[in-house]
Amino acid sequence: MSERISEKLTILSDAAKYDVSCASSGSDRKNENKGLGNASNGICHAYTEDGRCVSLLKILLTNFCIYDCAYCISRKSNDIKRAAFTVQEVVDLTMNFYRRNYIEGLFLSSGIFKNADYTMERLVLVAKKLRTEHRFNGYIHLKTIPGASDELMQEAALYADRLSVNVEMPTRESLRLLAPDKNRNDMLKPMRYIDKALTQNQEEKKLFKKAPTLAPAGQSTQMVIGATPETDLQILYMSHFFYQKIHLKRVYYSGYVPVSNDNRLPAMGTPVPFIRENRLYQADWLMRFYHFRVDEIVSPQEPLLDAQIDPKLSWALRNLQLFPVDINTADYMLIMRIPGIGIQSARKICEARKFSRLGMHHLQKIGIAVNRAKYFITTSDAPVLKDYQPMQIKEFILNEGSSKYQPNFSPQLKLF
Amino acid sequence: MQTVLYDSSFEGFFTAVFEIYEYKIKDPDIQQQGAAPVSLFGGQHTVHTDIAKATRVIKKLEEKLSADAFANIYRVLLSEQPGMENVLFRYIQYALQATQSIETDYSHPDVLWIQQVVRKMGREKHRMEAFIRFLKTKDGLFYATVEPDFNVLPLIRKHFEDRYADQRWLIYDTRRKYGLYYDLHSVTEVTIDFAATLNDKASLRTLHDEQEDLYQSLWRTYFGSTNIQARRNMKLHIQHMPRRYWKYLTEKLPG
Ligand code: SF4
Numbered sequence: 001m002s003e004r005i006s007e008k009l010t011i012l013s014d015a016a017k018y019d020v021s022c023a024s025s026g027s028d029r030k031n032e033n034k035g036l037g038n039a040s041n042g043i044c045h046a047y048t049e050d051g052r053c054v055s056l057l058k059i060l061l062t063n064f065c066i067y068d069c070a071y072c073i074s075r076k077s078n079d080i081k082r083a084a085f086t087v088q089e090v091v092d093l094t095m096n097f098y099r100r101n102y103i104e105g106l107f108l109s110s111g112i113f114k115n116a117d118y119t120m121e122r123l124v125l126v127a128k129k130l131r132t133e134h135r136f137n138g139y140i141h142l143k144t145i146p147g148a149s150d151e152l153m154q155e156a157a158l159y160a161d162r163l164s165v166n167v168e169m170p171t172r173e174s175l176r177l178l179a180p181d182k183n184r185n186d187m188l189k190p191m192r193y194i195d196k197a198l199t200q201n202q203e204e205k206k207l208f209k210k211a212p213t214l215a216p217a218g219q220s221t222q223m224v225i226g227a228t229p230e231t232d233l234q235i236l237y238m239s240h241f242f243y244q245k246i247h248l249k250r251v252y253y254s255g256y257v258p259v260s261n262d263n264r265l266p267a268m269g270t271p272v273p274f275i276r277e278n279r280l281y282q283a284d285w286l287m288r289f290y291h292f293r294v295d296e297i298v299s300p301q302e303p304l305l306d307a308q309i310d311p312k313l314s315w316a317l318r319n320l321q322l323f324p325v326d327i328n329t330a331d332y333m334l335i336m337r338i339p340g341i342g343i344q345s346a347r348k349i350c351e352a353r354k355f356s357r358l359g360m361h362h363l364q365k366i367g368i369a370v371n372r373a374k375y376f377i378t379t380s381d382a383p384v385l386k387d388y389q390p391m392q393i394k395e396f397i398l399n400e401g402s403s404k405y406q407p408n409f410s411p412q413l414k415l416f
Numbered sequence: 417m418q419t420v421l422y423d424s425s426f427e428g429f430f431t432a433v434f435e436i437y438e439y440k441i442k443d444p445d446i447q448q449q450g451a452a453p454v455s456l457f458g459g460q461h462t463v464h465t466d467i468a469k470a471t472r473v474i475k476k477l478e479e480k481l482s483a484d485a486f487a488n489i490y491r492v493l494l495s496e497q498p499g500m501e502n503v504l505f506r507y508i509q510y511a512l513q514a515t516q517s518i519e520t521d522y523s524h525p526d527v528l529w530i531q532q533v534v535r536k537m538g539r540e541k542h543r544m545e546a547f548i549r550f551l552k553t554k555d556g557l558f559y560a561t562v563e564p565d566f567n568v569l570p571l572i573r574k575h576f577e578d579r580y581a582d583q584r585w586l587i588y589d590t591r592r593k594y595g596l597y598y599d600l601h602s603v604t605e606v607t608i609d610f611a612a613t614l615n616d617k618a619s620l621r622t623l624h625d626e627q628e629d630l631y632q633s634l635w636r637t638y639f640g641s642t643n644i645q646a647r648r649n650m651k652l653h654i655q656h657m658p659r660r661y662w663k664y665l666t667e668k669l670p671g
Contacts, residue, residue, distance in 0.1 A: 002630050006637050014641045034581045043546045044656070046667055048643040051652025058642060096631045097638075099558060099583055100550045102666070135582070257646045272646055351520035362523050 009093070011083040015063040015074050016109055019166065019222060020254040024055040024104035024139040026217035027161035035135025036098060039161050039217075042139075043104055056107040056141060057097055061085055061122055065111030069179035071168065071227050073259045074111045084113075090126045091134065098138050105139030105161070106130070112145060120148035120156070127159035139217075144194070146186040153190055154214075157197060162217035162249070165191055170235045174228035178264060188246075194219055195246045218249035225280060226273035227256035227265055233303035236283055240294040243287065253280040279305040286311055289343060290336055309394060313339040316376055317390035323376040324385075328357050340373030372397055417443045417458040422501075423465055424448040426493060429501060430470035432463045433508055446501035473508075480511045485519040488534045494567045495533050503529050540564055541571045547657075548576075549666045550585060551632075552625040559586040562664065569596055577603050632666050639667035 025042025044053035062084035063074040073080065085093075094106045108126055112119050123142050130136040142160040144153060156163060165187050169175040172184050194215070201214040221242060223235060235253070242248040255277035258268045283305060286292040290312070297311050298304075306314045316323065316339050325334055327349060336346035348366050352358060359381035364370050375385060375393045388396075418441050422428035429446070436444045441461060449462070477486055489508075492500050507526045511518055521527050543564075550558035558580070569589055573596055576585065580598065586606070588595035594607045662668040 002633075006634060009634055009637050010641045013638050017642045017644055031578055031581050036580070036582050038579050043542070045546050046639060046665065047653050047656040048639070049650060049653050050644050050647035051649040051656065052644075052647070053656075054639065054642065057638065093634065096627070097635060099580070100552070100631065100635070100666075101548050101560070101580075102635050255647075257644060274647075348520075348522055352522040355518070355521040356523045358523065365528055366522055 005089065005093075008083045008085055008089070009059070011081050012060045012063060012085060013058065015111075016058045016060045016107070018073065018254065018257060018259075019058065019107075019109060019143075019252075020052070021107070021141070021164065021220055021222060021250065021252045023162075023217075023220070023250060024141075026249055027139060028216060029137050029139070029161060029213075031137045033135050033137070035137055036095070037105070037136055037138035039105060039137065039139040045102055045104065055104045056139060057094055057103045057105070058107040059085070059090070059093075059109075061090065061108060061110040061119075061126070062113055063111045064113045066114070067112055067179070067181045069168070069182065070260060070262045070264055071178055071224055071256065075260075078260070087122060087125050087129065091129050094130060094138075095134055095136065098136070103138075105141070107141040107143075109143035110145070116145045116147035117149055117152060120145045120152045124152055124156050124159065127156065131159045141217075144190050146182065146190060148190070150193055153193055154197060157194060157201075157214040158212060160215050162220060163194055163215050164220045164222070166222040167238075168222065168224050169228060170223050170230045170238050171228075174230065178228065191219060191221070191246050191248075198247075218247065220248055220250040220252065222252040222254050225253050225255050225277050231298075231303035232276070232280065232283070232305045233298040233300065235280060236287075236294050236298050239284060240287065251284060253277050253284070275307050276305070279307065279311060283311045286315075291333060292337075308398060310339075312337070313372070313394075313397070317394060320390060324378045325376060326378050327363070328353050328380060338373055338376045340369035340371070340376075371400055417445050419458065419460045420444045420446045420463060421449045421460065422446065422463040425465055426490065427467055427470040428463060428465040429493060429504070430473040431466045432501070433473050433505060434466075434469040435461070435463055436505065438469075444502075444505065446505055448501075476512065477508065480514075480517075481519060482517070488530060491534050491537045491571065492530055494570060495537055496566055497533055500533070537566055537568065537571065540566050541568045543661065544568055544572050545575050547661050547664055548587060549664055552628050553623050554625055556625075557584045557586060559588065560664070561588045561590050563591045564589065567592055569594070573603055636667050 023042060024039065027039040029039040031038040042055065044055050046054040048054060060074070062082070063080070064082050064084060065072075065074045065076055068076040090106070090108065094103075097103045098105065106126075108123055110119050110123060123145070127140050127142055130140065139162075140160045141162040141164065142156050144156060144163050144165050146165060153163075167175075167184070167187050169178060175182060175184050198214055198218065201211065204211040205213065223238065225235065239251040242251050255272040255274055256266060257272050258266055258270050261268055283297050286297060287294060292315070296315055305311050316337070322334075323338075325338055327335070332346055332350050335341060335349055336343050338346075341349070345366055345368050349358065349363070352362065352366065357380040359379050360370060360374075361381075363373070363379065374382065375388065375396070420432050420436060420441065422432040432446055435441070439461065477489070489504055492504055503526050507530055510524065510526065518524065518527065522531065544562060548560045548562060550560050552558050567589075569587065569592075572587070576587065576596070577598060582600070584598060584600055586595055586597045594605055596603050597606045657665070657668075
């Protein structure tokens with residue numbers, strides 16, 4: 001029996017791993033019933049050898065699927081081993097892993113067997129059992145199955161911390177080409193429905209403190225990068241749409257890992273587009289935390305992100321007329337736009353300059369990438385550098401060759 | 417210079433601060449008793465921990481510092497960094513003299529040092545919360561042994577208490593020879609010497625729940641198959657999970 005479970009776990013985690021979302025944050029579920037767990041801080045309990053955070057038990061309920069999406073390892077036409085967990089097996093794995101401090105919770109997805117409702121019902125049942133029978137307060141992320149009924153969606157939101165539908169393909173055309181059984185509206189509809197339900201729930205919570213909280217960590221989605229010909233412009237405008245119009249908490253970018261010889265897709269062995277994926281995450285951060293507008297990052301004239309340098313540096317080089325910025329007087333919002341200075345350092349600069357005028361040595365101590373920032377700032381002591389051309393600055397920075405500026409392949413990166 | 421010796425307790429340190437002011441000790445060098453050889457030059461003053469004196473210092477500091485900055489003093493004292501008492505003393509002097517809050521004056525070397533140590537402690541706390549792996553015994557106790565770089569057990573206590581409220585657990589620091597034990601009601605510090613038991617791996621195994629090996633092996637299975645070979649990046653892997661922690665990680669141990 002233990003061998004069978006182990007085999008299922010191998011198959012069903014292998015099939016689930018191409019979903020790159022791993023976050024277990026954004027929820028504040030407390031352990032108020034003296035049950036097990038809470039969902040507060042989103043800990044990475046381990047890191048795989050590919051350097052990704054392991055925070056949730058990420059598995060499929062089953063990899064049987066009636067669909068045939070070309071980019072997916074579980075597609076109907078793929079000749080692979082199939083398996084299915086029972087509801088109880090998933091519950092037991094989650095509880096036992098959680099109790100040993102291996103995980104923050106469960107991320108459950110599934111191939112579609114029989115039909116959408118039948119599949120969704122089982123996903124919801126796992127979450128319900130965990131919450132009600134086992135008083136489990138850890139993090140639960142459920143994948144919602146496009147086409148499932150509104151009632152099931154609502155119930156899923158009641159037990160889960162986060163819900164997601166992966167659009168996978170950034171545009172309608174690509175979806176039509178690679179996932180002919182799927183229809184884009186079927187994906188957007190549940191997202192919109194949940195968005196409305198969550199907004200309504202927030203209103204209710206204001207009125208009745210005791211109203212149950214629906215999916216406190218909101219919704220997310222994932223787009224596959226590099227399987228289809230979309231530009232970064234198209235992808236980032238799509239993300240912009242998700243953040244603005246459907247209020248998604250996160251959009252994930254998953255560099256396509258070839259899993260098929262289908263001639264509509266990059267051949268097996270094609271390298272995963274790590275750098276591009278990394279640049280997209282950086283651009284995404286700029287939108288979410290640095291208050292950049294999407295049209296400041298990409299434009300019809302420059303629809304692709306620069307692979308050599310990060311999008312913040314790119315932006316600065318395109319806008320040299322705004323620099324140099326005086327560290328001792330400039331607005332916080334402008335300071336965090338300076339290459340080499342992150343949000344934390346920007347905050348520290350604004351705190352520290354209340355006490356004394358800041359010079360280069362202060363900045364160094366605070367932990368700023370001074371070699372990068374120096375082209376864009378003036379301080380109390382450093383001489384103002386002469387006016388370089390954007391290309392020159394780019395050359396200088398690239399030639400420094402410090403490993404810090406080499407692309408870092410982690411979606412959790414914080415380099416800027 | 418005068419060496420000021422205290423008993424390494426939190427209150428002891430604040431008593432020392434009080435007495436430095438009380439006796440107008442110039443150029444104090446605060447040390448834990450028994451930690452360093454007694455200075456051959458200058459005098460020596462031994463502090464007897466006095467709750468009343470400590471409380472007066474604490475009260476004063478609570479007026480001058482935010483709750484967070486005050487908690488940072490506590491965190492630094494757990495860091496076991498050489499010379500930490502002297503930095504803290506200078507920091508306290510600076511805070512008491514100042515007319516405005518100085519806790520974010522990162523251009524001051526002591527403020528910056530404290531902030532850096534606090535950051536290091538935070539990282540170690542976070543790693544413990546992430547990398548502790550409980551093993552289940554036959555009688556339902558979940559236990560883990562750790563050897564953190566700093567004395568962070570007091571800092572992780574609340575996290576585990578909140579989270580694992582429905583199971584008995586024990587986290588034992590093998591380097592500092594004490595642990596935290598939760599009995600379903602509250603957490604207490606325990607100082608029994610477990611070293612002998614813990615070193616005897618074979619007899620330890622007989623104490624384990626019958627499903628312990630199963631779940632360990634399932635976790636290893638999961639850890640292996642959730643990895644995407646095409647994305648392998650060992651440098652990043654090791655950066656996130658430094659090798660010195662591997663000995664505790666079920667997924668990093670052979671089955
Ligand atoms: S429906 Fe989902 S599981 Fe099925 S083939 Fe498409 S992407 Fe894969």
